[in-house]
Amino acid sequence: MNETLVYAVISLSAIGVISAIILYFVAQKFKVIEDPRIDIVADLLPGANCGGCGLAGCRAFAEEIVRSEDLSKLNCPVSSRDAMKQIAAAMGLEAPERDPMIAVVRCSGSRVNAPQKVIYDGALSCSFAHALSAGESGCPNGCLGLGDCVVSCKFDAIYMDETTGLPVVSDENCVACGACITACPRSIIELRLKGKKDRRIFVSCVNTEKGGPAKKNCSVACIGCGKCVKECPYDAITLVNNLAWIDFSKCRLCRKCEPVCPTGSILETNFPARKEKPGEPEIVAEKTEA
Amino acid sequence: MKTFKLGGIHPGENKLSAGAAIEILPLPTQVCIPVSQNLGAPSKVVVEKGAVIRTGQLIAKGEAFISSNVHSSVSGKVTKIDSVIDTSGYKRPAVYIDVEGDEWEESIDRSQDIISDIRLSREEIISRLNETGIVGLGGATFPSHVKLMIPEGKKAEYLLINGVECEPYLTSDHRLMLERGREMMIGVKILMKGLNVTKAYIGIERNKPDAIDHLLKISAEFPGIEIIPLKVKYPQGGEKQLIKAVLNREVPSGKLPIEVGCVVNNVGTALAVYEAVQKNKPLIDRVVTVTGKSLKKPSNLLVRIGTPVNQLIDFAGGLPEDTGKVINGGPMMGKALTSLEVPVVKGTSGILILPENESRRIPVINCIRCARCISVCPMGLEPVLLAQLSENQVYEAAEKEHILDCIECGSCQYTCPAGRPLLDYLRLGKNKVGVIIRNRGKK
Amino acid sequence: MNLLTVSGSPHVHDHQNVKSIMYGVVVAMIPAIFVSVYFFGLDSARVIFISVSACLFFEWAIQKYLLKGALTINDGSALVTGVLLAFNVPSNLPAWMIIVGALVSIGIAKMSFGGLGKNPFNPALIGRVFLLISFPVQMTSWPIPKALFSSSVTDAITGPTTLGILKEGLNAGKTVQELMANSGFPGYVNDMVGAQGGSLGEISAIALLIGAIYMLLRRIITWHIPVAYAGSAIIFSGILWLVDPTRYIDPAMHMLAGGMILGVFFMATDMSSSPMSPKGQIVYGVGAGLLTIMIRVWGAYPEGVSFAILIMNAFTPLINKAFKPRRFGEVIIKK
Incomplete structure (x- = not known):
């Protein structure tokens, strides 16, 4: 009986010692020397690996910060400003001030505004539907409503509105990582300045067709008439390919463009209601083809 | 009986219009001719608005290596150069022509005489095919003159002519072989001269016995051309499958048929080649099958390029009440149309009208891993795995699993009992992998 | 006019x-x-009825209250699991045990992995093995079937299965020939038509073969798994039998006795838990055949089909990775 005990103890100890020796040499051979600051920075990052910084995950971002020792080009859009400052402090660097951004869906082609012309029956993937045909409304640029952006969002910040069939970005959850922008095959989503009190003005359309064909598919399409361009006192609006675009770095949110848009494709968010002006109804002028 | 070995399915044939002789569709009042109808670079418009043009006149010139000329299919006045919704539902540039009379270019021989003497040299044949804008009429619309230019270091041994028409419903090639077999055979001879080969095989599936008999009868006049009857199996019309079936040669993965010494052309292309070389007639019309179970008169029509699809349907008895889907091409590989004003293009082999109860897919449920998609895949791929990788956006892994070998025949989705959109995801994956590979080349 | 449908x-x-x-x-x-x-x-009808209704109920309840998904009991998979579970238990099993088995089959082996098509193991076999390990006495006391052409059903008398007789006898040192000459031994003909003790669905080789032919004709199953499974079992047991016919059972008896035919055609061919490529299916079948005979000959249990199939189920993902179908054009590219 005692003998068994002794043998067991001896053999187990021997195995332990041999394993320890092997492990020691293996550890020596495969040792990776890493800058300890990478761990510090990585701990301060959100760890969602969303790719919003343009690198392959949070660890890669931390490595890049430590390697380049420069924060002017590197920014984690997901981290709060304080978190970036903490990272800067840990690195002994200066974090540049950045205004918060948000993803904006530039399409108002809801089921009412852009009525269905054909039935799409296939894989629930915008990328595929985009490659297959122009989509149910016929608008070659409009939202397909199959939710590639919703799938791509790691922060639960986009959901599909069942009644309109369009995606909605949540002001609170969106961290402007840009995943949905890459996911959208039609480049409908854009990162814009979040704005004070979430107030933003933007052209909610990306259709580049001429006025006539654009209107045919969607009642709220930008027809490229250029009225807003003339109206803007700050030269913030440009018209390219029959499509107006408001430069958010120049826009002062004066709200002069929205009323002149004949199709209502310019949207304002979170502004107080306008004072009703009892005037004659706006005459909707459509741009003639030329 | 010869056929290809790996995979394959046998969908219901439904060749409703097999007995309908080719009829000539009356000229429409307006045609709309898209200027890029072929695989490759778009062509450049060479006519202006208001110009009066003749049938067969050049209206768009292909300038890149893989591109081809487009000719006017009617005579009349160019009303506008604008865009038209094509088969994909997107807008493409097109020339609109109001039809006035039918004045042909004088250089075109419009007589019915069959000219069997081939006077042009090999180089002349190639340049003639380029001038007349001949493209593959099987559906892929690859410019024919490019196919005749064999790359350096390769040698063509055989010409294969695809008379398989493995797509259900379609009968245009069948009728064409039956009614214009002799002209088609001369076209094959011309292609053989262009390729500098002495042997050609015409593969025809056994469900067209009359066409096989007819061609066997006249093939005595054409030494070097052999008719090969094939077992009915889809997708035998795929060039790799056809080569395997006829010659038992396997085109290596990622390579073209010329790798095994073969060039494949469609019977419709052979006829167009005959007309181009012997009659100097550009590609301005083609045979289109208009068919469907609810359609009054399933027909085979000789149609000028640019005629709106709804005119073909009207001629065949009008659009049925219960229409749910209109397809440009066959049911396995055709494209569903978003509008009936789409013009007939060089690649339109048929217009298929499906009733509403057949136009929706079966409900999608979980994959039950029955592996039917694997057993029917003619390329020996694992569609279920590829579709999954593509759905989860792991495109690099999909590339390693050879997603680019997929020929998009649709057998997997046809057979999937869970109704999964396998081919949808395979197509998406192929697109994305293609982009990844191109970007890799840039770096 | 209706709206046109657009799809790929x-x-x-x-x-x-x-x-x-x-x-x-x-x-x-x-x-x-x-x-x-x-x-x-009617006892066997009772078992089938309880098993099927319990499976359908659990599928419905789990889908509705736990997974909150679309209704799936119509797809027939729970029905198949129910019948197969019933086929794998003795006809005198108490109702509550059948219900527990159904809960394990549907709840644990199927729905917890995500339902239809996601289960790595055959649900009915998991249910059976769970019952076998939990209630070994009830699961191995088999009612004696009535004689082939007699009219009375022998109630409440239990006896061993064909394989059980052989296993016990061989362990006791007797030879196969002595055991098979015994009057109580069912013999080949009885095993073929079904007059043997056993789980209620496995007894008749002929009835199962008729069903198997139907499935093959309708292309519900392919030949690969059954042929590989039965083939490897026959060859392996045949080798053993040639080595010593007194100690090892002959291949024909191996095929007819126990759950072999049921396993080969109905259990091993379960789509979700078997490999996908033809090559992989053959490897899987061969593995299951070898394991079955190994368990039967050297294992503690007289029957090895369930365990063999479950073990091979565990290898399925690996087989899927290792045995890819032959690609068109790949042979030439290899140098």
């Missing part, structure tokens, strides 16, 4: 869906159901 090709379908496949399997099992009712009386 293909625009036609061969009209076989999951439901038609599942009901096809049920149809294939009908002969075996009749045989079991003939030999074990």
Whole structure:
């Protein structure tokens, strides 16, 4: 009986010692020397690996910060400003001030505004539907409503509105990582300045067709008439390919463009209601083809 | 009986219009001719608005290596150069022509005489095919003159002519072989001269016995051309499958048929080649099958390029009440149309009208891993795995699993009992992998 | 006019869906159901009824209250699991045990992995093995079937299965020939038609073969797994039998006795838990055949089909990775 005990103890100890020796040499051979600051920075990052910084995950971002020792080009859009400052402090660097951004869906082609012309029956993937045909409304640029952006969002910040069939970005959850922008095959989503009190003005359309064909598919399409361009006192609006675009770095949110848009494709968010002006109804002028 | 070995399915044939002789569709009042109808670079418009043009006149010139000329299919006045919704539902540039009379270019021989003497040299044949804008009429619309230019270091041994028409419903090639077999055979001879080969095989599936008999009868006049009857199996019309079936040669993965010494052309292309070389007639019309179970008169029509699809349907008895889907091409590989004003293009082999109860897919449920998609895949791929990788956006892994070998025949989705959109995801994956590979080349 | 539908090709379908496949399997099992009712009386109908209703109920309840998904009891897969579970238990099993088995089959082996098509193991076999390990006495006391052409059902008398007789006898030092000459031994003909002790669905080789032919003709199953499974089992047991016919059972008896035919055609071919490529299916079948005979000959249990199939189920993902189908054009590219 005692003998068994002794043998067991001896053999187990021997195995332990041999394993320890092997492990020691293996550890020596495969040792990776890493800058300890990478761990510090990585701990301060959100760890969602969303790719919003343009690198392959949070660890890669931390490595890049430590390697380049420069924060002017590197920014984690997901981290709060304080978190970036903490990272800067840990690195002994200066974090540049950045205004918060948000993803904006530039399409108002809801089921009412852009009525269905054909039935799409296939894989629930915008990328595929985009490659297959122009989509149910016929608008070659409009939202397909199959939710590639919703799938791509790691922060639960986009959901599909069942009644309109369009995606909605949540002001609170969106961290402007840009995943949905890459996911959208039609480049409908854009990162814009979040704005004070979430107030933003933007052209909610990306259709580049001429006025006539654009209107045919969607009642709220930008027809490229250029009225807003003339109206803007700050030269913030440009018209390219029959499509107006408001430069958010120049826009002062004066709200002069929205009323002149004949199709209502310019949207304002979170502004107080306008004072009703009892005037004659706006005459909707459509741009003639030329 | 010869056929290809790996995979394959046998969908219901439904060749409703097999007995309908080719009829000539009356000229429409307006045609709309898209200027890029072929695989490759778009062509450049060479006519202006208001110009009066003749049938067969050049209206768009292909300038890149893989591109081809487009000719006017009617005579009349160019009303506008604008865009038209094509088969994909997107807008493409097109020339609109109001039809006035039918004045042909004088250089075109419009007589019915069959000219069997081939006077042009090999180089002349190639340049003639380029001038007349001949493209593959099987559906892929690859410019024919490019196919005749064999790359350096390769040698063509055989010409294969695809008379398989493995797509259900379609009968245009069948009728064409039956009614214009002799002209088609001369076209094959011309292609053989262009390729500098002495042997050609015409593969025809056994469900067209009359066409096989007819061609066997006249093939005595054409030494070097052999008719090969094939077992009915889809997708035998795929060039790799056809080569395997006829010659038992396997085109290596990622390579073209010329790798095994073969060039494949469609019977419709052979006829167009005959007309181009012997009659100097550009590609301005083609045979289109208009068919469907609810359609009054399933027909085979000789149609000028640019005629709106709804005119073909009207001629065949009008659009049925219960229409749910209109397809440009066959049911396995055709494209569903978003509008009936789409013009007939060089690649339109048929217009298929499906009733509403057949136009929706079966409900999608979980994959039950029955592996039917694997057993029917003619390329020996694992569609279920590829579709999954593509759905989860792991495109690099999909590339390693050879997603680019997929020929998009649709057998997997046809057979999937869970109704999964396998081919949808395979197509998406192929697109994305293609982009990844191109970007890799840039770096 | 209706709105046109737009979708990617293909625009036609061969009209076989999951439901038609599942009901096809049920149809294939009908002969075996009749045989079991003939030999074990209404008791076997009772077991099948309880098992099927319990499986359907658990599928419905879990889908509705736990997973909150669309209704899936119509797809027929729970029905198939129910019948197969019943086929794998003795006809005198108490109702509550059958219900527990159904809960394990549907709840643990199927729904917890995500339902239809996601289960790595055959749900009915998991249920059976769970019952076998938890209630070994009840699961191995088999009612004696009535004699082939007699009219009375022998109630409440239990006896061993064909394989059980052989295993016990061999362990006691007797030879195969002595045991088979015994009067109580069912013999080849009885094993073929079903007059042997055993789980209620496995007794009749003929009835199961009729169902198997139906499934093969309707292309619900392919030949690869059954042929590889039965082939390897026959070859392996044949080698042993040639080595010593007194100690090892002959291949024909191996095929007819126990759950071999049921396992080969109905259990091993379960789509979700078997490999996908033809090559992989053959490897899987060969493995299951070898394991079955190994367990039967050297294992503690007289029967090895369930364990063999479950073990091979565990290898399925690995087999899927290792044995890819032959690609078109790949042979030439290899140098």
